[in-house]
Amino acid sequence: xxxxxxxxxxxxxxxxxxxxxxxxxxxxxxxxxxxxxxxxxxxxxxxxxxxxxxxxxxxxxxxxxxxxxxxxxxxxxxxxxxxxxxxxxxxxxxxxxxxxxxxxxxxxxxxxxxxxxxxxxxxxxxxxxxxxxxxxxxxxxxxxxxxxxxxxxxxxxxxxxxxxxxxxxxxxxxxxxxxxxxxxxxxxxxxxxxxxx
Numbered sequence: 001x002x003x004x005x006x007x008x009x010x011x012x013x014x015x016x017x018x019x020x021x022x023x024x025x026x027x028x029x030x031x032x033x034x035x036x037x038x039x040x041x042x043x044x045x046x047x048x049x050x051x052x053x054x055x056x057x058x059x060x061x062x063x064x065x066x067x068x069x070x071x072x073x074x075x076x077x078x079x080x081x082x083x084x085x086x087x088x089x090x091x092x093x094x095x096x097x098x099x100x101x102x103x104x105x106x107x108x109x110x111x112x113x114x115x116x117x118x119x120x121x122x123x124x125x126x127x128x129x130x131x132x133x134x135x136x137x138x139x140x141x142x143x144x145x146x147x148x149x150x151x152x153x154x155x156x157x158x159x160x161x162x163x164x165x166x167x168x169x170x171x172x173x174x175x176x177x178x179x180x181x182x183x184x185x186x187x188x189x190x191x192x193x194x195x196x197x
Contacts, residue, residue, distance in 0.1 A: 019046070040065040050074060056083050056092070063095040072100035078129075079105075079157075080112045093119045103127050129153070131184065149180045156183070 011018055021038040039061050043051070051066060052074045053059040059075050066073060083089040096117055102124040104110040110126050118124055131153045150169060154160040162183070169181040 036061055036064055043069070043071070052076060054078065055081075056088065060088060060092055060095070063092075063098040067095075067098060073098055074101045074103060075099045076103045077105070077109050077113055077117075079155075080108055082112070082116060089116070093117055096120045096122060101125070105129050147178050147180050148176065149182065151182045151184055153184050 008018065008020075019042050021042055022035060043065055048071055050072050051062050053062045054076050055078075063073060083092060093116065097120040099118075099120075099122045102113055102118060102122060104113050104124065104126050105128060107126060110124065113124060150172075152162060152165060154162055154165075156162065166181070169179070173179050173181070
């Protein structure tokens with residue numbers, strides 16, 4: 001229910017059933033009771049056995065909509081970004097009592113969640129992001145077997161410190177010429193990334 005709809009067509013193309021409760025990002029405002037009402041109606045209709053949420057808006061609205069329910073809620077957190085709005089941050093912290101399980105994608109995310117969100121000390125695990133092995137097929141085609149390939153699957157964002165990884169690889173490559181460095185990601189931000197390196 002959150003985000004700006006970039007993945008919506010991908011989900012439709014994959015044949016995933018979508019029940020869209022938002023028409024625009026305005027529906028994600030914390031005070032939008034109409035969004036909360038629509039989501040509550042959707043949950044009543046779908047009768048989920050488990051609800052999987054991601055921060056921020058989907059998690060916030062789902063926990064409010066299920067506040068009196070026994071449906072388990074799994075909160076999956078993908079980055080160390082902190083909710084900007086203080087009132088929502090406080091409410092997310094309080095609503096952690098409705099979380100059955102937190103899943104963080106890295107130790108850094110885990111530490112942030114423990115410090116800022118997991119007030120009620122709910123079960124919390126680290127589950128690293130999976131990657132599509134198809135993204136690596138080009139390595140075998142382009143480089144010989146005696147090459148040592150370093151591949152990063154990190155998102156192109158400053159907190160991943162890929163610029164440090166690129167500089168470190170440059171030092172490695174000076175000494176070991178049979179090395180290759182690649183980033184296996186979609187390239188929405190490649191221009192900014194190239195400038196920073």
